[in-house]
Amino acid sequence: MPTTLTAFADVTTSDSALRRFLHGLPGVDAVGLEARAASLGTRSIKTTAKAYAIDLAISMIDLTTLEGADTPGKVRSLSAKAVNPDPTDRTTPMTAAVCVYPDMVATAKAALNGADVKVASVATAFPAGRAALPVKLADTRDAVAAGADEIDMVIDRGAFLAGRYLETYELIKAVKEACVRPDGTAARLKVIFETGELSTYDNIRRASWIGMLAGADFIKTSTGKVGVNATPANTLLMLEAVRDFRAQTGIQIGVKPAGGIRTTKDAIKFLVLVNETAGEDWLTNEWFRFGASSLLNDLLMQRQKLSTGRYSGPDYVTVD
Numbered sequence: 001m002p003t004t005l006t007a008f009a010d011v012t013t014s015d016s017a018l019r020r021f022l023h024g025l026p027g028v029d030a031v032g033l034e035a036r037a038a039s040l041g042t043r044s045i046k047t048t049a050k051a052y053a054i055d056l057a058i059s060m061i062d063l064t065t066l067e068g069a070d071t072p073g074k075v076r077s078l079s080a081k082a083v084n085p086d087p088t089d090r091t092t093p094m095t096a097a098v099c100v101y102p103d104m105v106a107t108a109k110a111a112l113n114g115a116d117v118k119v120a121s122v123a124t125a126f127p128a129g130r131a132a133l134p135v136k137l138a139d140t141r142d143a144v145a146a147g148a149d150e151i152d153m154v155i156d157r158g159a160f161l162a163g164r165y166l167e168t169y170e171l172i173k174a175v176k177e178a179c180v181r182p183d184g185t186a187a188r189l190k191v192i193f194e195t196g197e198l199s200t201y202d203n204i205r206r207a208s209w210i211g212m213l214a215g216a217d218f219i220k221t222s223t224g225k226v227g228v229n230a231t232p233a234n235t236l237l238m239l240e241a242v243r244d245f246r247a248q249t250g251i252q253i254g255v256k257p258a259g260g261i262r263t264t265k266d267a268i269k270f271l272v273l274v275n276e277t278a279g280e281d282w283l284t285n286e287w288f289r290f291g292a293s294s295l296l297n298d299l300l301m302q303r304q305k306l307s308t309g310r311y312s313g314p315d316y317v318t319v320d
Helices: 006-012 015-023 030-040 047-059 072-083 102-112 133-145 157-161 165-178 201-214 232-249 264-277 294-308
Strands: 061-064 097-100 118-123 150-154 188-192 218-220 254-256 290-292
Touching: 006 015, 006 201, 006 232, 015 165, 015 201, 030 232, 030 264, 047 061, 047 264, 047 294, 061 072, 061 294, 072 097, 072 102, 097 102, 102 118, 102 133, 118 133, 133 150, 133 165, 150 165, 157 165, 157 201, 165 188, 165 201, 201 218, 201 232, 218 232, 232 254, 232 264, 264 294, 290 294
Parallel strands: 061 097, 061 290, 097 118, 118 150, 150 188, 188 218, 218 254
Antiparallel strands: none
């Protein structure tokens, strides 16, 4: 099996070549896609399997605060929760990451104090992506210099929807290069498509392939700032894309659904999608994440219910 993008070298040589490739991808059967996602969502997970799934989901969360009113105190509090989600039960897994704006990266890094929790930062004029390329690259470099382990960038949806596919590809490549530190190490790059604005499943498939060809480490559904965010169907489609991409290149890419995933039941549905579509290799926080905050509280409540047989009071978990 090849382990490079050599087979796709000619695809990105021109806008017309990339367009031919993207529009040559198989069309998405929307009815079939949604039916399969709904069917997988009916799987029943009980007892020990449910306990395993809850701990796995907790370990996959990017605990996020992306508000204009964010303060250093709030970021420190969120970082403490990421390291120790349930102070009454030290067996609770840490979350995968804390996700903040670039100006809060240093605060999060200091608060985590070497814990095995990544600091992720949104960049490239999140959430709209409406800025000049030099501004987007400076935004990325500032976050990386402040200590970000991961960068969550947004594509220019306007360019993509106007059919300027090579421009979208080149933006991702440029941001990928901006993630490299002076010592040669690099922050991992998550590419956000804002699937709710892409209109069609075919567009989501095309965006997925642009992101993967450009060097994304993760492809991500949404910013969480629009009306339609992660859904089982659009996440299933992206899981199919990373599965097919690895089959053709040997390169594994992660997936991150974000926005609207609030309950344990929702999270388990997404884990079933991962297992049944991409496979067990993706059932780790290295390759699958949840962009969520309120989800963690429900997972903690359900975790306690499994261990004690009763639900805790409303003050059991902190309000983020």
